[in-house]
Amino acid sequence: GVSWKLADHPKLPKGKTVAVVVLDGWGEAKPNEYNCIATAETPCMDSLKKGAPERWRLVRAHGTAVGLPTEDDMGNSEVGHNALGAGRIFAQGAKLVDIALASGKIFEGEGFNYIKESFANGTLHLIGLLSDGGVHSRLDQLQLLLKGVGERGVKRVRVHILTDGRDVLDGSSVGFVETLENDLAKLREKGIDAKIASGGGRMNVTMDRYENDWNVVKRGWDAQVLGEAPYKFTNALEAVKKLRAEPKANDQYLPPFVIVDESGKPVGPIVDGDAVVTFNFRADRMVMIAKSLEYENFDKFDRVRVPKIRYAGMLEYDGELKLPSHYLVSPPEIDRTSGEYLVKNGIRTFACSETVKFGHVTFFWNGNRSGYFNAELEKYVEIPSDSGITFNEKPNMKALQIAEKARDAILSRNFDQVRVNLPNGDMVGHTGDIEATVVACKAADEAVKMILDAIEQVGGIYVVTADHGNAEDMVKRDKSGNPLLKDGKVQILTSHTLEPVPIAIGGPGLSPGVRFRNDVPSGGLANVAATVINLHGFEAPSDYEQTLIEVADK
Ligand code: 3PG
Ligand code: CO
Secondary structure, three states: OOOOOOOEOOOOOOOOOEEEEEEOOOOOOOOOOOOHHHHOOOHHHHHHHHOOHHHEEEEEOOHHHHOOOOOOOOOOHHHHHHHHHHOOOOOOHHHHHHHHHHHOHHHOOHHHHHHHOOOOOOOEEEEEEEOOOOOOOOHHHHHHHHHHHHOOOOOEEEEEEEEOOOOOOOOOHHHHHHHHHHHHHHHHHOOOEEEEEEEEEOOOOOOOOOOOOHHHHHHHHHHHHHOOOOEEEOOHHHHHHHHHOOOOOOHHHOOOEEEEOOOOOEOOOOOOOOEEEEOOOOOOOOHHHHHHHHOOOOOOOOOOOOOOOEEEEEEOOEOOOOEOOOEEEOOOOOOOOHHHHHHHOOOOEEEEEEHHHHHHHHHHOOOOOOOOOOOOOEEEEEEOOOOOOOOOOOOOOOHHHHHHHHHHHHHHOOOOEEEEEEOHHHHHHOOOOHHHHHHHHHHHHHHHHHHHHHHHHHOOEEEEEEOOOOOOOOEOEOOOOOEOEEOOEEOEOOOOOOOOEEEEEEOOOOOOOEEEOOOOOOOEHHHHHHHHHHHOOEOOOOOOOOOOEEEOOO
């Protein structure tokens, strides 16, 4: 069994309140007109940077430092919070699927054998995000999956696409649909009946998370399962082009559409005897659709018709709920997280964010595990997010309310660790609205200030960091870093970035000699867990990535 007892830190005391603040989508980059963080008034974050140089540094938040396949992979909240919480680097979903496809093992596992049973008499439906963003899914993985099922007896395939524009440039969906149509045409040449059956923008259709708005999933269900949507087209490329041409339309928010045949009949509703695979590897935005596809008792919306299907996820999306029961690739087994260690060593823990990021500081932080380790020592508070809006409409989001909850938790002295995620830079950054993102960054900075003030009052310690970049760069750049033009205009970057993120430590409770070591130059998010454990007065487990701090004799 695991020995949960952490050794005492030889130099650092216990009993200090530690605030752990994660600014979502807050990277470090040179100031310029597309750097919303630099443009915004952020006196609190500025003062941390300009303060003691040995208590501010940058850490890596993308690529292999967070378990992604390559250094070209931008960071994201899932892998970022996994690393922050787990203190070690695990090969993540993107990489595990790559490996399983490369070896062919994906086609030999339990999940694939299960869905394969439907190939002879049913249709295989593939539902997921159509882009090469690599955050939730990847087009090349879908292509290999299509090729693989084609070689393994599938007779009829229907793809239900979700257009992206959030992890990739807006407008790129057109090219991805073209690529997919080419692949489906190749399958048709081999005698396989393969078509796109429905679609819609990821933020409008299917990919809600943390139960913020079930209507999103319902719109997907209606199109994918029932074959019903407000828009009908005979061709997906035409659908995406036409719907994009509407005023204010973009890939993220395309309305749901179904593809119909000449007689107006939907080409691919999901019916009894079919198989369904949701091909996203990332969990947060698949849990809700997985429940709707799998649960017998389900009351979140009226499903109207519940087909008897064989359903598998690309990955298992929730290890506690065992959801879905069948999947093609096993997820990383993220065990012995810092949260679990600390609670088992008596650290009373408070975690809070608003709905859209709530699971980030709980589920992802705790190694993709829902719920408490010990309900007596922990309290997780979710502030309801606004739903039905794009966050540039209300860029302050719930930053103030999150900070107030954190402040109250700190001042109550009922908690040893108070952990929050402040979503503004990320959620507003994803809209591509530069002005709104500047407002968002200011709101996040004010929230940090409120939390640090509370830490000041109780003589505590703060750790302020981020999970990946976003708001610090809002433009697509060429290799030499200049904005890339298209039709004479700069291309707005809605996605995350490859930038490092800041980490700052301080507070009256921090022992005077504590400073960042300079022998961990390539430190990343995974090094933060050991650091936080130290600040609680413990030594980190020996297999954790090394701590970022040392205690100089003063
Ligand atoms: C999303 O799901 O909103 C984006 O694809 C990634 O954003 P996140 O990693 O910051 O949640
Ligand atoms: Co994001």
